[in-house]
Amino acid sequence: MKGSMQPRRFRIDKVYWETDDTFTHELIPIDEGRFFNFHPGQFNMIYIFGVGEIPISICGDPDINTRLYHTTRVVGDVTKRKQHLKVGDLLGIRGPFGNGWPVEKAKGRDVVVIAGGIGLAPLRPIIYHFLNHRDDYESITLIYGTRSPDKILYRKELEEWSSRLDMDVSVTVDAAGRTWKGPVGVVTKLIPRIISNPDNSTAFVCGPEIMMRFTAVELLKRNFAEQNIFLSMERNHKCGIGFCGHCQLGSYFLCKDGPVFSYDKLKSYLSLKEV
Amino acid sequence: MYQEVDMAKLNPESVVILQKDDLAKLLNILRSHSYQTIGPTLRENAIVYDEIQGMEDLPIGWTDSQEKGSYRLEKRNDDAYFGYNVGPYSWKTYLSPARVRVCNASRSENGFNVVQETGNAPNYAFIGVRPCDVKAIKILDKVFINDFCVDNVYGNRRKQSFIVAVNCTEAGNTCFCSSMGTGPKSEEGFDLCLTEIVTEQSHFFVTEIGSDKALEVLEALSPQTASESEIKEAERRIENAAQSMGRNLNTDRIHDLMFDNYRHPQWDDIAERCLSCANCTMVCPTCFCNTVEEKTDLEGDNAERWRIWDSCFTLEYSYIHGGSVRHSTKSRYRQWMTHKLASWHDQFDTSGCVGCGRCITWCPVGIDITEEVSAIRNSSTVPEETVDQPR
Numbered sequence: 171m172k173g174s175m176q177p178r179r180f181r182i183d184k185v186y187w188e189t190d191d192t193f194t195h196e197l198i199p200i201d202e203g204r205f206f207n208f209h210p211g212q213f214n215m216i217y218i219f220g221v222g223e224i225p226i227s228i229c230g231d232p233d234i235n236t237r238l239y240h241t242t243r244v245v246g247d248v249t250k251r252k253q254h255l256k257v258g259d260l261l262g263i264r265g266p267f268g269n270g271w272p273v274e275k276a277k278g279r280d281v282v283v284i285a286g287g288i289g290l291a292p293l294r295p296i297i298y299h300f301l302n303h304r305d306d307y308e309s310i311t312l313i314y315g316t317r318s319p320d321k322i323l324y325r326k327e328l329e330e331w332s333s334r335l336d337m338d339v340s341v342t343v344d345a346a347g348r349t350w351k352g353p354v355g356v357v358t359k360l361i362p363r364i365i366s367n368p369d370n371s372t373a374f375v376c377g378p379e380i381m382m383r384f385t386a387v388e389l390l391k392r393n394f395a396e397q398n399i400f401l402s403m404e405r406n407h408k409c410g411i412g413f414c415g416h417c418q419l420g421s422y423f424l425c426k427d428g429p430v431f432s433y434d435k436l437k438s439y440l441s442l443k444e445v
Numbered sequence: 446m447y448q449e450v451d452m453a454k455l456n457p458e459s460v461v462i463l464q465k466d467d468l469a470k471l472l473n474i475l476r477s478h479s480y481q482t483i484g485p486t487l488r489e490n491a492i493v494y495d496e497i498q499g500m501e502d503l504p505i506g507w508t509d510s511q512e513k514g515s516y517r518l519e520k521r522n523d524d525a526y527f528g529y530n531v532g533p534y535s536w537k538t539y540l541s542p543a544r545v546r547v548c549n550a551s552r553s554e555n556g557f558n559v560v561q562e563t564g565n566a567p568n569y570a571f572i573g574v575r576p577c578d579v580k581a582i583k584i585l586d587k588v589f590i591n592d593f594c595v596d597n598v599y600g601n602r603r604k605q606s607f608i609v610a611v612n613c614t615e616a617g618n619t620c621f622c623s624s625m626g627t628g629p630k631s632e633e634g635f636d637l638c639l640t641e642i643v644t645e646q647s648h649f650f651v652t653e654i655g656s657d658k659a660l661e662v663l664e665a666l667s668p669q670t671a672s673e674s675e676i677k678e679a680e681r682r683i684e685n686a687a688q689s690m691g692r693n694l695n696t697d698r699i700h701d702l703m704f705d706n707y708r709h710p711q712w713d714d715i716a717e718r719c720l721s722c723a724n725c726t727m728v729c730p731t732c733f734c735n736t737v738e739e740k741t742d743l744e745g746d747n748a749e750r751w752r753i754w755d756s757c758f759t760l761e762y763s764y765i766h767g768g769s770v771r772h773s774t775k776s777r778y779r780q781w782m783t784h785k786l787a788s789w790h791d792q793f794d795t796s797g798c799v800g801c802g803r804c805i806t807w808c809p810v811g812i813d814i815t816e817e818v819s820a821i822r823n824s825s826t827v828p829e830e831t832v833d834q835p836r
């Protein structure tokens with residue numbers, strides 16, 4: 171299977187519209203193998219028949235391997251066609267690819283999850299993981315920033331997590347009308363509020379590159395160690411298996427060395443333009 | 446002077462002599478072993494690799510004259526079979542073809558079926574592979590066949606391939622294999638390796654045997670072992686090539702030199718000249734990047750996915766929603782050269798450049814990688830914001 175560009179077929183079992191431009195597919199494998207195992211932070215190459223193939227993070231619970239979840243924001247050719255697929259339609263999957271979030275490095279520590287926009291999708295599995303193994307971790311904090319209240323993903327889960335006593339959830343929006351009671355502003359503004367114990371904390375960050383850069387800077391200011399800040403990077407992907415070259419970032423192939431790196435491994439590149 | 450070689454005792458390191466006529470026989474033997482024989486031929490005013498049926502298909506008595514941005518064929522004053530260096534094509538054309546189907550699907554109710562690919566690949570025997578190109582194939586092996594993954598396209602073709610290398614006895618003007626440690630003599634990675642010797646009286650090949658497969662193929666020819674003087678003569682001629690290298694690239698600390706100079710003004714200077722035409726990546730024997738294109742029939746009932754060569758010089762290469770990551774020509778050239786000479790070491794534990802000189806010869810504006818490295822080296826200053834080393 172690995173080394174092949176031929177996808178495994180999955181059937182769409184449910185479609186959830188998260189916002190006006192973002193939807194989640196719940197998928198069931200129909201070709202060989204009934205299970206799909208993955209690590210939080212890994213992604214699949216998703217094939218739409220007659221259209222093309224794109225990288226999309228796996229966003230379900232890593233302890234559930236009979237169904238596969240993907241949340242997609244509509245931006246261009248492939249995602250536009252993907253949104254019109256209906257329950258019962260088939261799509262192709264190759265994966266899982268990438269290293270995923272190093273959850274074992276956070277054992278026994280405070281964990282801080284910081285998401286921007288669609289960046290919450292690749293982070294949702296890690297939140298499930300922390301909650302499934304709650305005793306392995308100290309405090310759990312989620313900071314999620316998005317453009318406006320109507321762009322909030324996974325409302326049901328966010329409400330559920332917010333109501334838990336063993337987890338701290340903050341949602342901030344860049345701009346909002348009067349009905350919004352939560353904080354307004356970029357995610358970095360919330361960081362000073364939540365961090366008490368930087369030496370024993372590990373941060374997992376995903377969002378637009380600029381958001382991740384500023385978030386890392388803010389965490390460093392709060393005395394986070396560089397190797398305790400993990401970012402998930404984005405580049406063009408055509409194969410997912412190390413052969414097409416597109417996903418390179420300096421010496422890394424994101425599909426095999428990444429997409430997740432600690433800040434110390436990225437900082438030389440993040441300070442440069444057009445790498 | 447000659448003694449018959451006892452094939453049973455011949456070890457793969459043995460050196461034998463193949464006479465000119467033996468080469469034609471060798472080709473026939475390979476073809477009878479169902480190899481498709483690919484070698485240099487004359488086409489489009491250049492020497493390009495194509496199927497050869499017999500030795501008469503080789504560019505016998507021709508040579509090439511190369512300079513930056515220029516390539517010319519010239520007549521030699523002998524009938525050498527391999528009296529030229531490398532042309533615009535390389536063996537990647539056969540091992541990772543410019544266009545190859547990687548997936549085939551047909552519409553079904555609610556979706557599609559994937560037609561399983563057979564995995565059949567042609568059996569190639571490559572005739573006349575230069576030492577730099579032998580090394581280039583070894584480098585592609587690391588890219589496509591590694592612990593992480595094995596590429597079916599390359600892997601299936603490669604495991605069946607038979608390589609007849611030819612050491613260089615004359616170097617081209619744009620060659621710098623000596624600098625890169627890849628030539629002018631091939632040390633490993635071949636089945637057979639020839640050194641051609643043409644004199645007034647004789648025409649033969651001092652031949653190293655590099656594999657058991659090659660032993661088997663040679664059996665019918667029962668070649669004689671090479672004498673010491675013949676081996677010496679071959680070495681002298683290879684040394685001649687080493688001495689006549691047209692170019693030179695100082696590789697001292699090259700990895701750090703590239704990474705320390707991301708901000709060097711020379712990149713702007715190159716960007717003034719570079720057309721971003723991607724020729725350098727197409728002719729380079731190790732550039733492997735590709736993209737995948739979806740092709741559907743008119744009814745939309747069948748869809749095929751084709752892997753086609755791509756280049757880091759295109760804007761689409763680094764496109765992500767919102768725009769290309771490497772927008773400027775400067776950043777694209779920098780990506781290419783830094784990859785070839787520096788990141789490749791981190792990724793595959795080898796240089797990505799073998800010093801074949803193709804990118805110099807075939808650049809329409811004559812950009813020369815060796816000159817650009819010297820320009821950076823000669824004015825490399827510790828940049829204000831020191832760039833940390835990745836890894």
Ligand SMILES: Cc1cc2nc3c(=O)[nH]c(=O)nc-3n(C[C@H](O)[C@H](O)[C@H](O)COP(=O)(O)OP(=O)(O)OC[C@H]3O[C@@H](n4cnc5c(N)ncnc54)[C@H](O)[C@@H]3O)c2cc1C
Nearest residue numbers: 224225226227241242243246247248249291405406765766
């Ligand atoms: C590891 C990884 C995980 C991702 N996870 C998600 C996710 O969970 N949800 C989600 O909505 N999006 C995710 N993305 C982004 C998603 O891949 C792009 O939005 C998508 O490829 C856009 O394709 P398009 O054809 O609709 O857009 P177009 O703009 O029409 O794209 C044209 C081509 O460029 C490529 N391309 C465009 N944008 C990107 C991009 N951002 N990243 C990589 N290639 C791109 C596509 O392969 C496509 O072939 C992820 C990207 C990566 C690299």
Ligand code: SF4
Nearest residue numbers: 729798799801802804
């Ligand atoms: S970079 Fe240029 S000289 Fe080096 S291997 Fe590629 S084409 Fe040959």
Ligand code: SF4
Nearest residue numbers: 719720722723725808
């Ligand atoms: S260096 Fe020369 S061959 Fe390469 S892209 Fe620029 S102009 Fe084209």
Ligand code: FES
Nearest residue numbers: 410414415417425
């Ligand atoms: S996506 Fe093709 S090399 Fe990483």
